[in-house]
Amino acid sequence: MRRHSTIFVSVGVLVVAIALGLTASRKSLPEIEHDAYIWQRSWKTSLLESISGNKDLVRAWRVLAAHAGPAGNLIPVSIHAKALVESGRALVMVVRIDGQLPNLDQSHIIDEVLALRERWRAQGLTVAGLEIDHDCGTAKLPGYAKFLTQLRTRLDRSTQLSITALPAWLSSNHLADVLGAIDESVLQVHSVSHPGSGLFDPEQAKKWIAEYAKKSPTTFRVALPTYGSRVGFDDFGSVAFVESEAAAGRGGANSHELVVTPESVRQLMIAVGGQRPANFRGYAWFRLPTEADKRAWSISTWRGLIVGKPQTQAARITAKPNKDPRLFDLVAENHSETDVLQPLGVKLASHCSDADGVNGYEPRQIDGIFWLVRKAPSLLRPKHEINLGWARCEQNPELLVHEKS
Numbered sequence: 347m348r349r350h351s352t353i354f355v356s357v358g359v360l361v362v363a364i365a366l367g368l369t370a371s372r373k374s375l376p377e378i379e380h381d382a383y384i385w386q387r388s389w390k391t392s393l394l395e396s397i398s399g400n401k402d403l404v405r406a407w408r409v410l411a412a413h414a415g416p417a418g419n420l421i422p423v424s425i426h427a428k429a430l431v432e433s434g435r436a437l438v439m440v441v442r443i444d445g446q447l448p449n450l451d452q453s454h455i456i457d458e459v460l461a462l463r464e465r466w467r468a469q470g471l472t473v474a475g476l477e478i479d480h481d482c483g484t485a486k487l488p489g490y491a492k493f494l495t496q497l498r499t500r501l502d503r504s505t506q507l508s509i510t511a512l513p514a515w516l517s518s519n520h521l522a523d524v525l526g527a528i529d530e531s532v533l534q535v536h537s538v539s540h541p542g543s544g545l546f547d548p549e550q551a552k553k554w555i556a557e558y559a560k561k562s563p564t565t566f567r568v569a570l571p572t573y574g575s576r577v578g579f580d581d582f583g584s585v586a587f588v589e590s591e592a593a594a595g596r597g598g599a600n601s602h603e604l605v606v607t608p609e610s611v612r613q614l615m616i617a618v619g620g621q622r623p624a625n626f627r628g629y630a631w632f633r634l635p636t637e638a639d640k641r642a643w644s645i646s647t648w649r650g651l652i653v654g655k656p657q658t659q660a661a662r663i664t665a666k667p668n669k670d671p672r673l674f675d676l677v678a679e680n681h682s683e684t685d686v687l688q689p690l691g692v693k694l695a696s697h698c699s700d701a702d703g704v705n706g707y708e709p710r711q712i713d714g715i716f717w718l719v720r721k722a723p724s725l726l727r728p729k730h731e732i733n734l735g736w737a738r739c740e741q742n743p744e745l746l747v748h749e750k751s
Contacts, residue, residue, distance in 0.1 A: 378619070379405040379628030380652055381567065383440070386410075389426045392638035396645060397429050400634070403652050406436035408477060408532075408630055412462055413442035418451055420458040427469040438475035438508065439466060445482035452493045456500060463505075475506035477532070484518040491523035498527055510534055510569065513554040516561065525562055532630050533558050535614075536571040536606065546571050546606045548614040559623030568618070569630045573642040574605040574725070603722035607687055608647050608657050615651070644727050647684040658682035661726050663692060665737070665744040672738055676718065679731040688726050691719045692734060695743035703735035 412420040508530040515521045535551035635642040661678040680686045694716040701709045701716040710717045718735050
């Protein structure tokens with residue numbers, strides 16, 4: 347018995363020691379940092395106001411500086427240098443290179459990137475980092491690794507080289523060569539591949555992050571979405587266009603509005619915080635919300651997620667009497683400080699004999715009961731309301747109206 351007691355005590359001490367070690371290790375991890383992408387190509391007043399008003403939560407701005415055109419030449423983006431300088435935040439100059447370019451003159455691109463960096467410096471901007479956003483296929487990763495190695499040799503050590511990494515690369519044997527040529531990476535866990543996939547899946551994103559953490563030899567960040575898009579698909583199911591902060595100018599019935607809910611992103615952040623990889627440094631939000639960006643979250647919602655503020659889950663549905671005593675306007679109201687998802691379906695009371703919808707809502711009868719339904723999800727901004735339609739009812743249906751998202 348004494349021998350067994352000694353074993354039990356030893357095991358107990360070991361368990362306590364491991365627990366204390368894990369606690370100490372978690373406490374020693376640096377605080378999670380937040381960067382934000384400034385991806386807008388038009389620097390309007392609303393963007394400048396957002397930069398000034400949200401710098402308190404941001405470690406660095408990751409600014410779209412240029413993109414490579416069809417001919418492979420860099421096309422610079424006109425930026426507002428004064429706003430960036432006055433924000434006092436670190437700057438990462440991001441160069442977007444289309445992954446579909448058939449040929450890439452690597453030396454020429456590098457010359458242009460370095461020349462652009464010098465023009466930024468001439469405007470008084472301190473470039474702390476350079477990020478390459480090149481969403482090439484896995485077959486092109488060997489060439490991409492050579493490009494990054496060449497670029498790294500021509501950068502001074504004070505400029506950190508990073509890339510945007512895709513989950514599709516996780517299965518490639520050449521990913522190690524790519525990550526070995528850089529100082530840091532940003533794993534993008536939001537994308538569009540086909541109509542049913544949406545923009546963001548928190549469970550899938552969690553798996554990607556865990557797998558990427560094991561393969562990354564350097565620190566990394568995770569790009570999280572703050573926006574929705576209208577996505578068009580061709581007859582073969584491939585993405586034809588993506589419309590976000592700027593109109594794509596394309597019609598067609600084969601398009602879908604895709605929305606990322608703040609709650610889905612919050613769930614991922616909770617999961618990552620509970621099992622945080624040691625080489626994970628924080629989030630890079632894509633993109634910085636503005637009050638004029640109707641497909642992005644409201645600024646208050648984004649800030650609320652960063653500081654851990656609870657998110658409101660549902661709008662309030664009300665029925666407002668009309669001049670006709672049997673006619674009622676149905677309204678969704680958001681009295682909170684954060685965005686809510688508009689109801690996808692509203693079931694009316696059984697004594698309602700007719701209905702019609704507006705603002706994306708359509709009437710539908712199911713088992714003799716009227717519903718107002720919408721095909722495309724959408725967010726309702728704080729302190730806003732939207733008219734869903736009207737209903738003809740024998741009495742006020744408000745207490746018998748049910749939301750079904």
